[in-house]
Amino acid sequence: MHFLKVTLLALLTVLSVKLSKAHPGFHFGWGDHHRGISFGLSPQFYQFSCPQANDIVMSVLEKAIAKDMRMAASLLRLHFHDCFVQGCDGSILLDDSATVVSEKNSGPNKNSVRGFEVIDEIKSKLEKACPKTVSCADILALAARASTVLSGGPNWELPLGRRDSKTASLRGSNRNIPPPNATIENLITFFKRQGLDEVDLVALSGAHTIGVARCATFKQRLYNQKGNNQPDENLERSFYFGLKTMCPKSGGDNLISPLDFGSPRMFDNTYFKLLLRGKGLLNSDEVLLVGNVKETRELVKKYARDESLFFEQFAMSMIKMGNLRPLTGFNGEVRKNCRRVN
DSSP: HHHHHHHHHHHHHHHHHHHHHHOOTEEEEOTTTTTEEEEBBTTTTTTTOOHHHHHHHHHHHHHHHHHHHTHHHHHHOOOOOOOHSSSSSGGEHHHHHHSSOOOOGGGTTHHHHHHHHHHHHHHHHHHHHHHSSSHHHHHHHHHHHHHHHTOOOOOOOBBBBBBSSSSHHHHHHHHSSSTTTOOHHHHHHHHHTOOOHHHHHHHHHGGGOOOEEEEHHHHHHHHOOOSSSOOTTOOHHHHHHHHHHHSSSSSSSTEESSSSSSSSOEEEEEEEEHHHTTOOOSHHHHHHHHHSHHHHHHHHHHHHHHHHHHHHHHHHHHHHHHHHSSTTTTTTBOOTTTTTOO
């Protein structure tokens, strides 16, 4: 009996080593607190199964961003809108089908989220290089990091090993993604629902250092902020008049304005400097400073003064957000096509 136990233990140890090499997020736990098999995210997850994964993502994005400077911000936003619904599981990429009601048609996403063709191209190249290996959820996380780096922002060690959901949640997308007219109290509630705090809120809002917003998302601030047909008193005057010229009171909803007009293509801390001058585009931007929450106000001032502090915290908050409720191990799947379940 003792011989059988020793042989079985040896076989399991060999299996554990083999599985760990093929899937670095996979290991057997022998300690009291980790009985059986456990799975986790790991920066080395594709070290053996697809070591070129990040290089492929970077090469596709370099070309895509050169062709369309908005693409970096669009891909960052895709990751954010994915993670806030049912965890970072690639659910936002699923199209409508007999079994799926797509999140692409939710209020926050319709006629707004973009970059799906770039994700398709990355997936196609990864499937040729490493078939059935890199998940769409991980592609979104890799693309968000690459977009930040290629725009001049920070890099970070990215935990990988997420798997793809077989479901989407239109209701969750409508319910969990903060709207552009949110108050500071709303924003804190939306983030705390995800296990993210005020520091994460301010740091991740700094992603608005790149990208644009549609006139529809800030029109209320220009013409009827408090239901009295008056503009938002926090808007700096020249900024207000400039916005009025490109965002009329009626129509023009899809006209766009940069979220950070100071350096719209550079990932830097100009966004925070503009907030201090009354030049934040969205209500959800400006309330970080004027929303009567001391912690968010002080963080805006700190990040405006110290870009390296902002970069450091942005990286940490992106890792934290990217770790929201991932599917790992035998949960979910690795989709062959990011738009539909296998």
